[in-house]
Amino acid sequence: MENLENKAIFERGPENPFGKYFIGKSYLNMLSTQGISIGNVTFEPGCRNNWHIHHADKAGGQILLCTYGRGWYQEWGKQPRELHEGDIVHIPANVKHWHGAAKDSWFIHLSLEVPGENCSNEWLEPVDDAQYNKLK
Numbered sequence: 001m002e003n004l005e006n007k008a009i010f011e012r013g014p015e016n017p018f019g020k021y022f023i024g025k026s027y028l029n030m031l032s033t034q035g036i037s038i039g040n041v042t043f044e045p046g047c048r049n050n051w052h053i054h055h056a057d058k059a060g061g062q063i064l065l066c067t068y069g070r071g072w073y074q075e076w077g078k079q080p081r082e083l084h085e086g087d088i089v090h091i092p093a094n095v096k097h098w099h100g101a102a103k104d105s106w107f108i109h110l111s112l113e114v115p116g117e118n119c120s121n122e123w124l125e126p127v128d129d130a131q132y133n134k135l136k
Helices: 129-133
Strands: 026-032 037-043 052-055 062-075 081-084 088-091 097-101 107-113 120-123
Touching: 037 062, 052 097, 097 107
Parallel strands: none
Antiparallel strands: 026 037, 037 107, 052 120, 062 081, 062 088, 062 097, 062 107
């Protein structure tokens, strides 16, 4: 197990209260809930969230700022994108997607919820193990 305390920018935070929508263990440290919601999300190796959609009638969506390790992001119907420290992912509203750690690496990103009208989050099915295990 890596010692993330010397490598992470922000404190890890407690176990993620949305853990039932993840395969593996993740941690969530909410850095801001005023104006824009910013969460520091830490994924143990192999951890990923379920497919999900950030719904909005106008604007909305999510931005990921990758701060440590190696992970993955995928939109429904598209190829997975490998993520590294310094990568930025802009996720439009109403796009089905998932993100999480690589099998062999811790992964940390800041999750920014883009303000919009009538925003909500819909959690969907887990990422298929066979599909995930093909990722390197």
